Amino acid sequence: MGSIEKRGKGSFRLSIVTGYDKKGKPIRERKNVKVKNKTLAKQELAKFEAEVLSGDYSKPNYTRLEDFYQEWVKKYAEDKLSPRTLREYKSIIEKRILPDYGHLKLSNINAMHVVNFLDDLKDTKNRLDGKDEALSPSTIRNCYKAFKSMLTAADEFDLIKNNPARNIKPPTVKQKKPLSYSREKIDHLIKCINHEPFEKQVMFWIAFVTGCREGELVALEEKHILNEKSAILFEQSLSQQQSGELLIKEIKNGMEGTASIPSELLEMVTQIKNRRKKEFIRTRDMQYDPNRVFLFADELGKPMRPDSVSQWWSRLRKRHHIDGLRFHDLRHYSVTYLIQQNVPTKSISQRIRHRKIGTTMDIYGHHIEEVDRAAADHFSEFFKQNNSHY
Incomplete structure (x- = not known):
């Protein structure tokens, strides 16, 4: 049931009764409109009543x-x-x-x-x-x-009816030039890594083999090494707040998962894990977190910061004159290598914990196309064997 109240020249207040309180007092939704006459106000009242009764109406919010x-x-x-x-x-x-x-x-x-x-x-x-x-x-x-x-x-928070930015298209960002990849570059990188401390070697191999991110790498704890499965579980990430405090949070996009690793890498990781556990027992009362044993940490158990990984990597690149290869790019190298080994894209997507296989296709599509082209070329031999003319 609705009513109209004239508030001034060309101004009307619409009122809809939506129910009654315990004392029998009407509960109303009101709305002010500016129209030329009462006939138009009645039309606005009908629209307003339909919105209220259908549940599409949300009260104006006056928060700035x-x-x-x-x-x-x-x-x-x-x-x-x-x-x-x-x-x-x-x-x-x-x-x-x-x-x-x-x-x-x-x-x-x-x-x-x-x-x-x-x-x-x-x-x-x-x-x-x-x-x-x-x-x-x-x-x-x-x-x-x-x-x-x-x-x-x-x-x-229901403070507005709809998000006005939802359908706006921001500028398209030009895709970066695909990362240059070759087996020769990987072999050279491995030679350089072999001169690094053992812990840094393990960090490199985990990143390259599993495709994990820096924050996921430094957040690894001994419980995440699944010896019986020869795999690593990625379920959390570590970041540094502006105050300097280290924060453990859920993994990007909430995509937890495991990545199988070779037995040789498992043996290396187990050495790091055993070393950390011994340090934990020896300095238990002084540990950074008495409930966690981080793999990549100092003697008191404080984990490495993600930016410390990047800084070490930058120094390594400078020493060995390696251009244009961020630590994060090991993730891309890992995926590219698997694509070239004809590992199914769906398996790769799950391994690097992309929410959708389309994300993997978008980022690595150029490499997938190269492998697909090579696959097509294999069929050429059948045509070469067939000497018939068309």
């Missing part, structure tokens, strides 16, 4: 974006984002989004605000570092993702 920011940090971002990504998004929001859009009510933000935000970023005048060149597509894309993250949280 800048007021919602801290709620987003505490109740959404700290749980959903890695510390590094959170730092980046906070910087973008505080420097680029809140100054221009912070005063807006969440309910008033629409798709055009997001479009205008992205369009403004293309203007060289809006750079924060003073350089006279446009922001890269990847930087603009990250700005979009930061804005979208806030609006996604507001949507999930």
